[in-house]
Amino acid sequence: MSNVKTAQNRNAGSVVSKDFNTVDFPLKQNLSPHGRVTAVSMMKDEGPFVLEWIAHHLAIGFTDLVVFTNDCSDGTDDMLFRLEQLGLAHHRRNVIAEGIRPQPSALKHAQADPLVQASDWLLVFDADEFLCIRHGDGSLDGMISSAKEVGANGIVITWRTYGSSGVHHWSRAPVTEQYQHAAPTTWNKGWGVKTLFAFDPDYWKLGIHRPKIKNKHLKTGFPETVKWLNGSGQPMEEYFKFRGWRSIVRTVGYDWTQMNHYAVKSIDSYAIRKFRGNVNLKKDKYNSDYWALQDRNEVHDDSTLRYSARRDEIIEILLSDQVLRNLHFHAVERAEARLAEFKGTDAYAELVAGLQEAAKVPISEVVAKPPKPRDPAKIAALMSEVEKQATDEAKQERRRKMQSDWTRASDLYVGDPVHAQDAPPAEMFENKTLSIPADPRIFSPSALQQITDGKFERNLARRVLKRLNPGETYLDVGAGVGFLAGVIAKERPAVTVVAHEACPELAAMALSLWRLNGLTQGPQLSLTSAPLVQPKDGSDCASGLGDLLAQTCCDILAVNDPGLTAQMLASAVQAMANTPPKAIVLGVRALKGQMDETQVISLLAGCGYDPLTDNPLTSALLLVRNPPASPSG
Structure with a gap:
């Protein structure tokens, strides 16, 4: 059985009109x-x-x-x-x-x-x-x-x-x-x-x-x-x-x-x-x-x-x-x-x-009226047995992949964000302790869905908050719209939060998001956009990242900058041998950018870090530093 016919049909005179x-x-x-x-x-x-x-x-x-x-x-x-x-x-x-x-x-x-x-x-x-x-x-x-x-x-x-x-x-x-x-x-x-x-x-x-x-x-x-x-x-x-x-x-x-x-x-x-x-x-x-x-x-x-040139010729x-x-x-x-x-x-x-x-x-604010409201019960009644079976199997497969393959998580932001600060505000949704505008010019479709459901980076925020103690420092490299940094600043006022975002549109959005939620820059919360990847001796290096680590002596480092490579990160962490972060979070933006997952795990293992395997995150990697071995004798 085939649903594709042969190309012989193309010359069959019976399929075209007598005028063709x-x-x-x-x-x-x-x-x-x-x-x-x-x-x-x-x-x-x-x-x-x-x-x-x-x-x-x-x-x-x-x-x-x-x-x-x-x-x-x-x-x-x-x-x-x-x-x-x-x-x-x-x-x-x-x-x-x-x-x-x-x-x-x-x-x-x-x-x-x-x-x-x-x-x-x-x-x-x-x-x-x-x-x-x-x-x-x-x-x-x-x-x-x-x-x-x-x-x-x-x-x-x-x-x-x-x-x-x-x-x-x-x-x-x-x-x-x-x-x-x-x-x-x-x-x-x-x-x-x-x-x-x-x-x-x-x-x-x-x-x-x-x-x-x-x-x-x-x-x-x-x-x-x-x-x-x-x-x-x-x-x-x-x-x-x-x-x-x-x-x-x-x-x-x-x-x-x-x-x-x-x-x-x-x-x-x-x-x-x-x-x-x-x-x-x-x-x-x-x-x-x-x-x-x-x-x-x-x-x-x-x-x-x-197609313009060929169209004009035709x-x-x-x-x-x-x-x-x-x-x-x-x-x-x-x-x-x-x-x-x-x-x-x-x-x-x-x-x-x-x-x-x-x-x-x-x-x-545009309203699109659907032809008819969706009726799940009516749809289910109309489904054929083969459709129900196929749909159920697909749902089970999606759930399995979501649990076992975090790399399928979608990007958070669109590739070409618009200057949102010059546009009317979008509808706001409560997420954790911050309100976020559901702006389709900034956020990807999957991120918009998370925002409207109140689940934007929710699990990641919970896990990071649990690991931060009063007096510690959280460094967020590739902070995006500043959501995680803002949540931590609001819920842990005794923690110093330093955010970095190289994309001007996202950095501007971060400042706007903080203002909308009553947060201001100061000693406890700050944002920088200084370049992290700088040319040196004919090759790329991340001297800016090393400088940030040295300045902050951060206790938890979150990395979401898509321009950083595994080698850049490992080199910067190695330079902090005396004051290394106790945990490193690698987010979707970094791991879908220049950073290879296998390589970064291997390189950071040499710095004493292992991925958390007990109840791992589904949209990021969390690596924890092992305590140094006690000297023998």
Whole structure:
């Protein structure tokens, strides 16, 4: 049994319309070693953007672009029909039955479409979505090859929400070049997904976010053959074979690929869309609340520009066809004429004022209304026996790994933190004795979950507090947002706390966090950002760390600086032979940075330190110094 067909289907004349490739044209249909790699989409009055969308996805490597249209008034359908004649896309009329929304109708037609059924790999996505691949050379072929190499037959691609980038007025410039600011990758409200997968219509029913296994195959061996990866090329969890349309903390990933979602574009472009309608006929969808949700511009991301040169080459060739050229510019000029009609009206002015106000809503205050509240009892009742078994086994495996493999703990912070001190405060949550802002621009998804649950670094704080006595010193190197240092300063006022953080954004956040919790710098609590790793004799050394150890004579040393190596740490500790710390804590940031776990344990063993094996920490290593042996005789 196989759910992948052979590439022989690609030349089967029965799967394409009689109009396909009937006009000789210099640009030819892509070929792929993986057979037909098909995009399925829906459009209505997308005329100004059709050529960019087509060119972008031809540049990525799709062999077939199948687009369903309904009720077009700007020539979108005519453009797609001409592209079909040129042999570069496939146009389908979305004949909508009464009472059915356009998008589900298109998917129903796609399910029965001969070309779609002949596809080997398939991805369903919208006209305002542009696939972006970071993996390898940015091609679909390369990414699919890598997925196949690890036995996978699907990739779950998470949205990246792109905002207006502050653009107000209409422009003919490409979408992917006008809008280069997006929500942080950690923003879970933007974690909807689209799924690229090996397709067989006998086993799969198409969906807008992901396909579903047909009921007749649920209790067969077919679910065991489904091996999907997330957007970072890591295995997806078992539950996603059966349900779900969003990534979660444990499954989100952007290292390989993301789906750029340009839901709003400029204010003028948004105005045109608002007065046009939408594919799902949602009443007043394009209001200020929707703008606040989708107009996210916190992080600059221009990764999709890797396709610009090839896209422009393709567009130039497409415009060499006079029929297509006339249709394209007619659609552009029509949109501009419509915009001119209402741009000076009170309705337009009211819309602009509302959007500008909505743009001021900070990301931490955006509300996204789910379609339906989650009902665990109802979900359990709908689960098939095979799904229950797979989900239960996955939960047991996760628990086992959490208990035995601490290195799977996620990073605490995003890779490119924003200057949080210049932004409105996020919602605060009580953790231990400090309140922490749940700011997605600073904290990773897993850390945000811990913060909202009141569990951020909780166990580590408890263990360190138990080992500190009055009059001792705690040195926190790589203190991050200063949480541990702040907790210790607050709960152990007789302990001297010295924090060090080299990242300016995190150091600023630490000072802000302390202020929010009534802590001030002074003799008992201080923060330094002096460089620890300095060049010396042509090699890197950690003279700054040695200086800190000598100055503080700390009793407990916490190391979370991702730039420190095992050798740097061991050398600094060896230099403190007369006053070494009684315990050393190695955190996730350090051990996921430059510090090798095996090497640092070995080197610190030479300094008299052994890892704590009795009830070890799950998110850090705690090494305790053995007392020196008594002199014999």
